[in-house]
Amino acid sequence: MRKVAVIGIGQTPVSEHWDKSLKELAGEAIFAAMVDAGRNSVDGLFVGNMLSGSLNKQENLGTLIGDWVGLHNAEAIKVEAACGSGGSAFRAGMIAVASGDLDSAIVVGVEKMTDTKPTETTAALATAADADWEAAQGVSFVAINALVMRRYMHEYGWKHTDFAPFSITAHANAANNPNARLSFAITETDYQKARMIAEPINLLDASPIGDGAAAVLLVPFENVNSKFTGNGSPVVTIAGSASATDSIAVHDRQDPTWLSAAALSAQKAYDQAGLSPAQIDFFELHDAFSIMSALSLEACGFADRGQGPRLGLDGDIFLRGRIPIATMGGLKARGHPVGATGVYQIVEVIQQLRGQAERNQSEHAQIGMAQNIGGSGATIVTHILRK
Amino acid sequence: MRKVAVIGIGQTPVSEHWDKSLKELAGEAIFAAMVDAGRNSVDGLFVGNMLSGSLNKQENLGTLIGDWVGLHNAEAIKVEAACGSGGSAFRAGMIAVASGDLDSAIVVGVEKMTDTKPTETTAALATAADADWEAAQGVSFVAINALVMRRYMHEYGWKHTDFAPFSITAHANAANNPNARLSFAITETDYQKARMIAEPINLLDASPIGDGAAAVLLVPFENVNSKFTGNGSPVVTIAGSASATDSIAVHDRQDPTWLSAAALSAQKAYDQAGLSPAQIDFFELHDAFSIMSALSLEACGFADRGQGPRLGLDGDIFLRGRIPIATMGGLKARGHPVGATGVYQIVEVIQQLRGQAERNQSEHAQIGMAQNIGGSGATIVTHILRK
DSSP: OOOOEEEEEOOOBOOOTTSOOHHHHHHHHHHHHHHHHSSSSEEEEEEEOOOHHHHHSSOHHHHHHHHHTTTTEHHHHEEEEEEHHHHHHHHHHHHHHHHSSOOOOEEEEEEESSSSSSHHHHHHGGGOOOOTTGGTTOOOOOHHHHHHHHHHHHOOOOOOOGGHHHHHHHHHTTOTTTTTTSSSOOOHHHHHSOOOTTTTOOOOOOBBOBBEEEEEEEEEEGGSOOOBBTTTTOOOOOOOEEEEEOOSSSGGSTTTTHHHHHHHHHEEEEEEEETOGGOOEEEEOOBBBBHHHHHHHHTTSSSSSTOOHHHHHHHTSTTTTTBSTTTTTTHHHHHHOOHHHHHHHHHHHHHHHTTGGGGGTTTOOOOOEEEEEEETTTTTEEEEEEO | OOOEEEEEEEEOOOOOOOOOOOOHHHHHHHHHHHHHOSSSSSSSEEEEEEEEESSSEEEHHHHHHHHTTOOOOOOOEEEBTTTTTHHHHHHHHHHHHHSOSSEEEEEEEEOOSSOOOOHHHHHHGGGSSSSSGGGGOOOOOHHHHHHHHHHHHHHHOOOOGGGGHHHHHHHHHHTOOOOOOSSSSSHHHHHSOOOOOEEEGOOOGGGOOOOOEEEEEEEGGOOOOOBBBBBBBBBBBEEEEEEEOOOOSSSGGSTTOEEEEEEHHHHHHHHHHOOOOGOOOOOEOOOOOHHHHHHHHTTTTOOOOOOOOHHHHHTTTTTSSSSBBBBTTTHHHHHOHHHHHHHHHHHHHHHHTTOGOOOOOOOOOOOOEEEEEEETTEEEOOOOOEE
């Protein structure tokens, strides 16, 4: 396989974009990535999206968006893996370029979730779980995560407030990100007083949905002639890429508080990159709920089992800490336009590696990791990128 | 890229499977392919499906099905490209194996369309077209094809009955296929008297929807030690694979009666295989409507422009003709479970190449082609397979 480089990135703010359609959002991110890379054409388009069929009455999304942005004749598909759609689309695009089949590709993650009634959106999100054995019983997605969090607190003896640093950190970082949905800081008091959603998950444990799109432009590294892209940014390469699955329903897992698919895909990515967790400089994890931050940190080898919250309490996850997370706000505060999220994570890793994260720049950002999760730990895609 | 071999195939009948869920259908086809290949595990699962989100309230389909069939930890995604989802998933699985990233993969196409009201299913199918500029105007999918057929008849002077051989051939072949939805022959009189659906398309110009699943098991050819699979079938390899797109809306095309994405993807596949149309022994084309048979034959170089119906009238498309099509019934009579169709086509090409098509066996079947279309010519995937 050829080594693959990312030479262009683009994103829209995560917001309620009532004035922009799905394809317009995607186009905005794609055009930004093309301008960033200094290219106006590619061989293939890979769209990460979960809900366009149910919420936007639009499928054939690859071709719709390719047509809209003028990628005439380029091949195009949509990749769906629930909230892991973006990371999965990135991986599909990377493999197509790595294989030699395509010499360039754009991966765009896009989702438009705020034009529909909240009940419709919640019902659509429940399609990430097992329709017959979870959703049909009335368990919404937040309810499933609440069950996991409750069990985890019981097993390991954590209090609810021990999870506060995850949300506080994400919001602090989002405050400096112009693309974040919730770009304001919160305090521990805010966290403690937040409205309960599905006990023990309160409003500040949960990430907000939103409309948004993020895009990257991929080429084989062997075709890159310089250490810098057209606009002078350092070229970033993909050092590790892996995806793994667990049972779709939480009740079928051996241990609902352990993300085995995260452990497996991270280990594969570490092996490919020849790296260990200690060599990862920062980690864009899938903090859809604060419990997921703890579980991801453990499964990826940054914390001992059951000790994820310790990294928050000790400050290790801060921008100047040992393993900064959610450096641009994460799902929690940048926002979670579900099928787009995985590509936002990749874009943010690249912002850090390029030194373009401005006030949130992590020092010594040489190697970054992104992890995108579909379902409650069911589908997990891990990528390691480096300068 | 590594050459990829198909060593297992499986399919369910296309029918109204009210007693089987989406995952059960997919599982049935996957298990058949595994048994056929003599394997019970693979590294990755690629699901071709269009409508599970809107009709079956289920996304995260890759992981759901992987979990169901016991592919624990294997990576899994769903690929969507409207009615071209199956062919696109096959191509994604092939690239993953060809790249060296995976050493084995199952591609399954699955769709379940008959549990919902016909109006819901029709509305869901319209999401293959442009939601804003086609579907919102009330043009259903059959209506779009009717506009194309009317224009084509006007341009080239064909009468409606000139299209009869496409439907008659498909039904004659389906009569011998136990997996076909409409396994009965029809006469020219039946065709002429069929109920009008969207003039000039009548009931016998149109393919039936249905529930069904088809699966193939892929490995690198270099890992195949024999010319025969575990159960003694000849090993089939993929000689060409390409995908291309056109504008999503028909009204945006330079010529609505020319499938430019078919011409482009077929030419790429011919180039990869080092073949010309004259060397293709049979062709599983996307006969969702009889007009599409004519257009595909032309775009792929089997007929002159505007002369597709001539191949039907001259008998060239019959099982013993120059370029047999729809050898197991095609979309027209085997049935069109939309996201599964592209994988049914591949399975049927392999049945022919292996000499397992029984009463429909085409003589000298050494090289077969399959073409899967998403939207009204918007997304077109072409594969060439050989013994």
